[in-house]
Amino acid sequence: MTDLSATKPSRFTILANPTRFLELSGRLQPWLYAAALAALSVGLTLGFMAPPDYQQGATVQIMFIHVPFAWLSMMVWTVMSLSALGTLVWRHPLADVAVKAAAPIGAVFTALALITGSIWGRPMWGTWWVWDARLTSVFVLFLMYLGLIALTRALDDPGKSARAAAILVLVGFVNIPIIKFSVDWWNTLHQSASVIRADGPAMPAVFLTPLLLSALGFTLLFFALHLTAMRSEVLRRRVAALSRLAARRADG
Amino acid sequence: MSGLAITISGLTIGRGSTTVAGPLELALGGGEALIVTGPNGAGKSTLLRTLAGLLRPLAGRITVAGVMAPDGEPARSLPEIAHYVGHRNAMKPSVSVGDNLRFWARFLGGPGLSVDDSLEAVGLPGLAHLPFAYLSAGQQRRASLARLLIAHRPVWILDEPTAALDTASQARFAGLMADHLASGGSVIAATHQPLGLVAPRELAMAPAPAEQAAKQGGAIADADLAAAEGWL
Amino acid sequence: MSGLAITISGLTIGRGSTTVAGPLELALGGGEALIVTGPNGAGKSTLLRTLAGLLRPLAGRITVAGVMAPDGEPARSLPEIAHYVGHRNAMKPSVSVGDNLRFWARFLGGPGLSVDDSLEAVGLPGLAHLPFAYLSAGQQRRASLARLLIAHRPVWILDEPTAALDTASQARFAGLMADHLASGGSVIAATHQPLGLVAPRELAMAPAPAEQAAKQGGAIADADLAAAEGWL
Amino acid sequence: MQNDYFGFIASAYGISALLLAGLALWIVLDARAQRRALAALEEKGVRRRSSAARPENPS
Amino acid sequence: MTAVFWRDLKLAVSGGGGAMTAVIFFLAVVATVPFGVGPDLNLLSRIGPAILWIGALLSTLLTLDRLFQADREDGTLDLMLTGPTPMPLVVLGKCLALWAASGLPLVLAAPALGLFLALEPVAIGAVTLTLLAGTPAITFIGAVGAAVAVALPRGGLLVSVLVLPLAIPVLIFGVSATYGAVNDPDPFLSPFLILVALTLFFGALGPIAAAAALKAGGD
Amino acid sequence: MTAVFWRDLKLAVSGGGGAMTAVIFFLAVVATVPFGVGPDLNLLSRIGPAILWIGALLSTLLTLDRLFQADREDGTLDLMLTGPTPMPLVVLGKCLALWAASGLPLVLAAPALGLFLALEPVAIGAVTLTLLAGTPAITFIGAVGAAVAVALPRGGLLVSVLVLPLAIPVLIFGVSATYGAVNDPDPFLSPFLILVALTLFFGALGPIAAAAALKAGGD
């Protein structure tokens, strides 16, 4: 590798060479985890000290995790969609690695958004679940995550599923705006946006600060986990490639 | 007649993103036969599937010139003027031999022998009405080789065509190939046994470079690994 | 040790209710090899599948004597003391070669070589960890032949065992068969190419009745009818 | 009020912590398994020529 | 293309029995629901169209998974990929054959089952019409899933998983068109036209996407 | 037999994800229903048990059709037929592995889906229990069908004619036992016991019949 790092590495070579990627990501990784844990601990502590909401009472505590999970479930799919473009346009293997590694993490965040939402819905709406537009579209997102996981894992040849997975991701992206705007397009039980909206957040700072901090923390956590998963995926492909070389090496 | 010319330049073949062999350089004309040999795992099947258009080459080009495609235009790619016979027979077991061949005749188009004549040519006269599943391994192979005759194509790409054939059928099939070559066609065949062709050209696939390296010291070079991993 | 004796008397073999060949008479002892030859469709595979217990004989008996079955009782039927290697490899593509062989070792039971040793014997050392699908056609066949070594059986029933093998592997496999014969086992193999055995006995099967009839240009009505009956 | 909701809040946080911990554990174990597989391959003799000279650090 | 169509139709009707399975399964689904709902005819006729549509969707899925698998396993797919007919047309031929063998019998069985569920004549007509217009869309969507899954060792269920989210809009518009025909305030024509548009759209896109997936998945 | 069981279980869990896909498919089926019948929780909770059972039947059937086909195509079946283990035990091992890989996850997922369909706790318990008792029967029945299909060149039709009629009683008793647990006048125990009896009966008969079919069908 010394010869490679001697020449000035352009952005292209960094991403083009798995060994280089492993090296750089290995250096970045600890910092990401540390930042994520810091933001999370501050955010959630502030959240615990927040006063009960006049409408939602103490259950407002659930907001500090529910909302970040919900945001992340959409963000992860968006990240995968960008990577999918990378697969289809540039045919870059790293893009496919990113999609494959992100899918299980996204699925967990979506599941958590569903679960925490459900738990919150019981005291607030008196039911665990309704089939309204927002909830249903998130559930469909969850199913699409699972389908994508099944697809990316079904083939033992990583290169083969890449394009199919990328197309599935892009098709599924249609669902993201539906989730985001479902509360505006259909009238649902779920409340409409109060943070990310055109005229600025409508939420007191006691709630807003911890919410944003924990959202930041979970986002960093996602990126950290994603990086680790991508590294294992790169290694998995290296193992497969070496195995094939070994197959051809077997004496004829 | 002998206008057919196949040119392969800088062709690197592989599975997925793994390089298997190459770069290969080759030129083949009408009336010429190419025999691909090499030990198990050398990449013979991979090469033939690439030529047939079933695998994307990792690098390089395959060009053809001098013949017409079945649709009357000058041919632009090898697959449209070639027959591919792989390890699998591409016949439906529950359908009769005749119906199977009739379907392929309609699907492939172009001029060719009738079903009965082509079955006769491979030594299966009068078996058109039997379900394909009821033939023995060698008979199945022969019925599948009859597809070569039922729709004319200048190039035959054959992967171990004589695998299950008895000696008489091997000789008969050698005759069919000779006729095809005499009429200006060409044959590209992978094989472990002699095919009975007169003075074919031979492409001996070397064991992959990694294999040589392995024999020399057991280590795999970074370049090989990079090729195998298939990153940019 | 050389007590093994296989006796075939009045054996008529067939598919469904269609007679394919017979009646056959045969006696084979330990240390002897039998090569079954004949044109395509003569009934070689049918005979081997009947011997392996996969098809019911239409008439006649197959008896064995003088050896123990893997469960320690004296063997009463040929299938329980025989390995059958057919056209298909009986390995799962997505499972590693080693796990495939380990499964068969457990399932078949009885003494035998370890996975690594048997792979070494067929010339695939150190490939146990690879998925079976990553091997080429000939390598797959060799891995499948390794099954013969992994659980000891006195009789090997082999249907075109060397089909996809390169020359070096054919010689290696001939050596394995010679060892098996030397240790008192026997080999029954159908083949179209020489197997490299020293002085094997040979059973030449005549062409199938249907084909003969077709060639004589007459009375195929019988074969038709029989085929139709078998189909129901 | 506080008590009525405590169960909901605790279970929401509890399940989240559990699932996220499970995910992290799975990812870490997978990373370790891949590293081990690579090491096993190298031990079997499938070695990269340069890896003898320069220790790889897929930490 | 016609060659592919006729051959597949013959194979489906004589061999695989996909056609029969779909219809029997359809019957089974429709027959079990009254168990759950009880003998309340009013309720049954209210949810009847939805049940027929769900049954049709699920039983179409049952037949889909082996659309290309068999052809791949015996090597037919290799020849089709390199043959003179453009691959999307081949896929189209296969889809039409599959629909004629399994979708059409479903549509024909729908009126009888509608009677069984105590639907009004208008509702029966509407459900049959919407099924006729909508089931091809499901087949075309399914073809994409089947093409993606063809290389997989056991792709069967994966097909359904990939296909269902895409098929849900078809279900929604099919059901709402049917209700539109029965309940006065709801419109019939606009969801029905959307349904037709969906079928045409997927009829064009599905074969192209499936052909691309098949080409990419070759090995 | 244990060798067969473990190998099949591993294959099902790893290769192509038969297990996971069955559950995802089950989820997807349940999710389509509200799209069809509308989000009325009251109605959903009434038809919920029937939907769960239909979904379970469908996804079990989808995993079943290739139970022996794959083994036959790669020649494994030949060796199993002549191996030292009696064939019914081999079939039993395969069935149990299939059920553990695809039926069991279904049963485990049922309570969560019950919540989605707004079932009462009693109904959730009943549906899970009946699924636990009933899905093995479907697997065993399906094994016979799969064996017949493998043996006959044109067995497909026979399978659907054979398997579905036998599986439908299981469905009916499963659903009626569940409703028996919820609605007071209906009995729970007697249909449940019939369900258990069906499972035991087919658990004994299925492997034997399937083994016989496989032996008879060798070629």
Ligand code: HEM
């Ligand atoms: C399973 C049920 C639920 C699901 C799937 C769900 C899903 C979501 C999603 C996707 C968002 C992000 C919306 C956006 O960024 O525009 C969100 C935000 C939010 N959810 Fe939920 N939710 C559920 C239940 C609940 C319940 C029961 C409550 C409280 C009564 C709730 C309160 C909120 C709040 C306050 C936000 C933040 C809105 C904003 O500021 O933009 N959610 N939820």
Ligand SMILES: Nc1ncnc2c1ncn2[C@@H]1O[C@H](COP(=O)(O)OP(=O)(O)OP(=O)(O)O)[C@@H](O)[C@H]1O
């Ligand atoms: N489906 C596949 N997926 C991935 N790799 C494969 C596949 N088939 C073969 N290979 C690999 O590609 C290499 C070349 O295989 P190929 O089948 O071309 O060999 P071959 O020369 O045809 O050998 P044989 O004489 O045994 O048929 C082998 O090392 C093999 O491991």
Ligand SMILES: Nc1ncnc2c1ncn2[C@@H]1O[C@H](COP(=O)(O)OP(=O)(O)OP(=O)(O)O)[C@@H](O)[C@H]1O
């Ligand atoms: N599955 C089957 N069902 C019915 N008949 C069959 C079947 N397989 C083969 N036959 C018939 O049995 C006869 C003998 O076939 P068999 O496979 O035994 O021939 P073989 O000697 O092995 O030929 P080959 O050299 O081609 O392998 C043939 O006439 C064939 O038509």
Ligand SMILES: [Mg+2]
């Ligand atoms: Mg080959």
Ligand SMILES: [Mg+2]
């Ligand atoms: Mg044979």
